[in-house]
Amino acid sequence: MRRLQATLAETAEATTRLLDDWLAPVPGPVGRLVEAMRYGTLNGGKRLRPFLVVESAALFDVPRAQALHAAAALEMVHCYSLVHDDLPAMDDSDLRRGRPTVHKEFDDATAILAGDGLLTEAFAVLADARTHPDPAVRGELIAALAAAAGPEGMVGGQMIDLSPERSRLDLEGIKQLQALKTGALIIFACEAGAILGRAPKAARAALVAFAGHLGLAFQIVDDLLDAAGSAEELGKPTGQDEVLGKATFVGQLGMEGARAEAEALIEAACTELAIFAERAEVLRHTASFVLQRRS
Numbered sequence: 640m641r642r643l644q645a646t647l648a649e650t651a652e653a654t655t656r657l658l659d660d661w662l663a664p665v666p667g668p669v670g671r672l673v674e675a676m677r678y679g680t681l682n683g684g685k686r687l688r689p690f691l692v693v694e695s696a697a698l699f700d701v702p703r704a705q706a707l708h709a710a711a712a713l714e715m716v717h718c719y720s721l722v723h724d725d726l727p728a729m730d731d732s733d734l735r736r737g738r739p740t741v742h743k744e745f746d747d748a749t750a751i752l753a754g755d756g757l758l759t760e761a762f763a764v765l766a767d768a769r770t771h772p773d774p775a776v777r778g779e780l781i782a783a784l785a786a787a788a789g790p791e792g793m794v795g796g797q798m799i800d801l802s803p804e805r806s807r808l809d810l811e812g813i814k815q816l817q818a819l820k821t822g823a824l825i826i827f828a829c830e831a832g833a834i835l836g837r838a839p840k841a842a843r844a845a846l847v848a849f850a851g852h853l854g855l856a857f858q859i860v861d862d863l864l865d866a867a868g869s870a871e872e873l874g875k876p877t878g879q880d881e882v883l884g885k886a887t888f889v890g891q892l893g894m895e896g897a898r899a900e901a902e903a904l905i906e907a908a909c910t911e912l913a914i915f916a917e918r919a920e921v922l923r924h925t926a927s928f929v930l931q932r933r934s
Contacts, residue, residue, distance in 0.1 A: 640931075643924045650693050650710075651686035657711045661764060671745070675753035676760075679741045680718040687857075687929075689714050691828035694921050695846055699836020705771055709780060709831045712764035716788050717824060719757035720797075722750050729801070732876055758788070771835060779834050787827035796820025800885075808886040814855060817888075821861075822854030829853075845914045849922065852908035857929050859901040862887045863894065864933070905930045 662677050664670060689710030696706035725732040725740040726747060733743050742750035764770060765780045786792055796819030799805065808816060829850035833843035865880055866889045880887050888897045905926045912919040 640924070640928065643921070643928055646921065647685065647687075647690055647925075647928075650690045650707075651684070653707055654686050654689040654710050654714055655681060657707055658714065661711060661760070671749060672752050672756060675741055675745045675749045676756050678744060679722045679750075679753055680715065680757065682738055683736050684718075685932075685934075686710075686714060687925075688717055688824060688828045690925065691825065691850070691922075692831045694925065695829045695832025696835045697921075698832060698842070698846075698915055698918055699838050701832065701835045704769065705835055706832065708764055708767065708770040709835060710828075712761040712770070712780075712784065713824065713828055713831065715757045715761035715764065716784065716793075719754040719761075720788075720793060720824075722754040722757070724797070726750060729797075734876055776834060776837070780831060783830060783834060784827055787823040792819055792823030793821075796823070806884045806886055810888075810891045813886055813888060813891060817855060817858040818851065821858045822851060825854035825857065826850040842914060845911050849908045849911040849926075852904045852911065853926055853929060856901045856904035856908065856926070859888045859897050859904070860929060860932060862889045863897055863901075865889075866894065901930055 658680050662673060662680065664677070665673050689707070692710040692713060693703065693706045696709070721735060722741045724730050725735055726742055732740055734740065741753055745753070761784065762781055765784060766777055770780065771777050788794060796816050799816045800820055826847055829846040830843065833846050862880070888900065892900055908926050909923050912922055
């Protein structure tokens with residue numbers, strides 16, 4: 640596990656360097672916007688989604704530089720979603736990754752524009768020839784990320800999360816919600832590696848199935864940490880779902896039941912990687928890491 644954590648850290652640092660270069664400071668009034676975009680992206684985090692892009696791409700011998708560009712684009716979308724999620728009109732959070740949220744450090748309007756800027760810039764990264772020399776591959780990446788981030792993916796899941804029905808969801812409803820809100824970008828992370836590598840249909844389907852199980856397990860662990868973790872460990876407020884009366888995996892299954900469900904999902908995820916044999920060992924260890932994480 641230590642070796643995996645070192646590899647995670649290495650990819651996180653490489654992703655952060657690329658984000659730092661891509662979001663270079665600019666003078667003038669727009670400089671405040673870029674500063675807020677940088678604040679929302681360069682402040683740490685596990686960078687799990689970029690790691691999944693890089694490791695999935697490695698299965699098909701994709702050049703690391705190309706995978707990192709796709710990874711940086713995905714991280715921009717993920718960070719934009721956090722900036723907007725923290726706004727008073729959404730989750731109204733003051734703390735993210737142990738620091739004031741973007742709207743607290745700047746203001747609500749700047750945070751909205753920073754999220755808008757990150758979402759838009761992500762597609763500029765994917766459209767760049769450094770992501771892949773073949774424009775057809777770049778177009779497929781753009782279409783896949785748009786689907787994962789839009790109303791049939793993350794944004795649709797967020798709408799369900801904000802709806803009055805959220806508190807009344809049953810277990811299947813929660814799974815559907817989280818498959819959209821959390822799982823869609825995790826699926827894209829793994830599928831992006833297959834797109835970059837022009838992978839065969841069977842290999843691509845295996846990665847999508849792996850990521851689908853992994854995304855749900857990730858959210859169950861998130862619910863467990865929200866119920867039993869501390870704000871100091873997580874770097875954000877805890878217990879918010881219970882306060883807001885939201886239906887969660889823990890609320891439906893209990894702590895032990897939720898943990899058992901996450902373990903079963905991780906086992907199912909790893910089974911999907913059989914097609915890659917030992918080449919997918921890092922992804923298997925990553926799945927175990929998701930189950931054991933504490934933040």
